[in-house]
Amino acid sequence: MWEKKKILMLTTGGTIASAATDRGLAPALHADELLKGLEDLRESCRIDTLEVCSLDSTNMTWEHWLRLLEAVETHYEQYDGFVICHGTDTMAYTAGALSYLIQNPGKPIVITGSQKPINQEITDAKRNLRDSIAVAMEKDCPGVQVVFNGQIIAGTRAKKVKSFSFDAFTSINFPVLGVVQNGRVIRYVKEEISKELPVFYHKVHPKVFLLKLVPGMQPQILKPIFQEFDCVIVESFGVGGIPDSIAEEFFCQLSRYQPEEKILIMTTQVTYEGSDVDVYEVGKRIRERFRFLEAYDMTLEAVYTKIMWILGIGGLSFEEVEELFYRKINYDTSVPYGKKSGGPAGTR
Known part of the structure; x- marks a missing residue:
């Protein structure tokens, strides 16, 4: 029956x-x-x-x-x-x-x-x-x-x-x-x-901050953000980059931490086609100095919730965070498995 x-x-x-x-x-x-x-x-x-x-x-x-x-x-x-x-x-x-x-x-x-x-x-x-x-x-x-x-x-x-x-x-x-x-x-x-x-999985890590860039943003907001949150997602313009108005303070704050202490993720405000930080000088200069993750074609919602899940696991090195972030889960990314973030190994 x-x-x-x-x-x-x-x-x-x-x-x-x-x-x-x-x-x-x-x-x-x-x-x-x-x-x-x-x-x-x-x-x-x-x-x-x-x-x-x-x-x-x-x-x-x-x-x-x-x-x-x-x-x-x-x-x-x-x-x-x-x-x-x-x-x-x-x-x-x-x-x-x-x-x-x-x-x-x-x-x-x-x-x-x-x-x-x-x-x-x-x-x-x-x-x-x-x-x-x-x-x-x-x-x-x-x-x-x-x-x-x-x-x-x-x-x-x-x-x-x-x-x-x-x-x-x-x-x-x-x-x-x-x-x-x-x-x-x-x-x-x-x-x-x-x-x-x-x-x-039964844990997420909620100390994730989304920083949406606007033209002429002032640098004084950065210090309390880096002090309070363990991951900063930068929703940048176009294919991605850090504008001159906040670049010096941004790099100063980021340089105080090891990559696994403050996870940086670069993404874009543009809905379709994703980010590519390497296209312009404003993006390449951060690629050359720091280790970070890039969202590429992932949605903001997926980026935000994925890093909360990853950090909820706890005790991971930057390399382990990176591997999980780029691992395809439920069609979330088209980045080839094993693609690495910018910056030489050990870069702060």
Whole structure:
């Protein structure tokens, strides 16, 4: 006899579960309420629900990522797939974080949400939820992925690019994994299901700072940043570099630490095509003096959550951090395995 697939739906709040209040939309619906009007889904699978939290995703933190991790790990053997309902504003960060905290999963872990609440007359919530459950039922769709507006996007490549439109998410510097059309899952990028057991990581290191460069930035902000944080991600202009206005103080602060004491990551504010610090003099001068990591074609969300996972392991040399950072996980980078950072060995 045919056995129904078992799906666990985890809810965190977000727009999909919101209702109108005097102060604007706020999460209000419980997990079971999201499935009202979608009863036909239960004909093809068994759906259980679990409320992890009920928040506007603006208020999601790394602690909530760990709660989602714990929920998936606790129930991993009981279900064929997982659907996480999440607010759209920080969905890409959660998708990135779970991609690193849950590695080698042999089952689908699907993250979705909506631009309009599910109880509104015109909404994308029901389609996104239906599509996500369809993907979660597919044994050939393992891994952490975002399903939105009919697209299946690797968890490390998803980015919100529109504030209001239903096609809010896109895949950055990598093709979509597939699409869902009329409930049918069409997979473009197929991955063999590993026979190895999944690995769950339970720690992240939150002392990571994102420094977004702006024209004429003043150097006095740098000292407290380097004192407080163990990793600084520089979101630079174009292909990457350090402007003259902060270069002297930046190099002064960085030279006080060994590479593993203060991890520096260079990335770009440009959404597509990635960074290449070696193109211009403003980038080459840092390449010649210091050891650092470069994001290349990775998304900012993936860079931020990946280094939090790596530093959460603890006690790693710079070479070990570097190796893990460039290791491809859930399609997050196209940098060839073993590519090294700039600066001669031992450079401070």
